[in-house]
Amino acid sequence: MLKIAVLISGAGSNLQAIMDAVARGEIDGRIAGVLSNRADAYGLERAKAQGIATAVITHGDFAERAAFDQALIRQIDAWDVDVVVLAGFMRILTAAFVGHYEGRLLNIHPSLLPRYKGLHTHRRALEAGDLEHGCSVHYVTAELDGGPVIAQATIPVLPHDTEASLAARVHESEHRLYPQVLAWLADGSLQYDAGRPRFRGQPLATPLQLPPSR
Ligand code: GAR
Numbered sequence: 001m002l003k004i005a006v007l008i009s010g011a012g013s014n015l016q017a018i019m020d021a022v023a024r025g026e027i028d029g030r031i032a033g034v035l036s037n038r039a040d041a042y043g044l045e046r047a048k049a050q051g052i053a054t055a056v057i058t059h060g061d062f063a064e065r066a067a068f069d070q071a072l073i074r075q076i077d078a079w080d081v082d083v084v085v086l087a088g089f090m091r092i093l094t095a096a097f098v099g100h101y102e103g104r105l106l107n108i109h110p111s112l113l114p115r116y117k118g119l120h121t122h123r124r125a126l127e128a129g130d131l132e133h134g135c136s137v138h139y140v141t142a143e144l145d146g147g148p149v150i151a152q153a154t155i156p157v158l159p160h161d162t163e164a165s166l167a168a169r170v171h172e173s174e175h176r177l178y179p180q181v182l183a184w185l186a187d188g189s190l191q192y193d194a195g196r197p198r199f200r201g202q203p204l205a206t207p208l209q210l211p212p213s214r
Pocket of ligand 1: 008009010011012013014015043087088089090108109110118135171174
């Protein structure tokens with residue numbers, strides 16, 4: 001059974017989607033703990049409602065990023081997890097943190113990487129006149145939003161879309177994508193081999209694509 005830590009900073013809707021998929025038996029796993037860098041993150045309430053352990057480590061309490069990251073590592077390692085899932089965790093992590101969890105650290109990003117690393121992804125997709133947008137789950141490396149992409153979900157950009165309407169549909173796609181990737185990890189379909197994802201034994205040449213929702 002896959003032991004999971006989830007790191008959040010906010011609403012935690014992806015955390016909710018993962019908890020729901022675990023409860024439905026779609027992920028052969030267990031969430032061992034949820035960690036937030038913000039005490040007011042609503043996702044903490046979602047976790048507590050399910051009886052999941054929570055921790056708050058406030059980045060403002062640390063003079064240096066390195067010390068904050070070491071505190072994160074101490075808490076996560078105390079939960080003894082197989083995978084660390086970044087789900088709207090809005091802090092840039094040090095190379096030491098990323099190295100500590102190499103091959104066990106996943107992130108979801110609201111764009112079709114390598115497009116739109118960083119912030120304001122929906123606005124940037126609209127401004128570029130893109131016809132498609134979506135989300136990506138990737139292994140985390142020291143390069144921001146730059147690690148190998150495992151899977152993506154693509155949605156059409158509609159003529160009347162605003163930043164808010166697009167964000168809402170990307171969120172829905174995230175809630176399908178992240179649980180699916182974790183299910184693949186839990187059943188052994190997805191593996192990490194020397195910096196490259198492997199899916200069902202084959203190195204991934206291009207990201208897996210989640211079919212559109214019906
Ligand atoms: C998600 O849209 C996620 O892709 C994004 O934060 C949101 C968190 O929502 N992450 C990033 O932008 C990371 N660079 P949630 O708290 O409701 O899951």
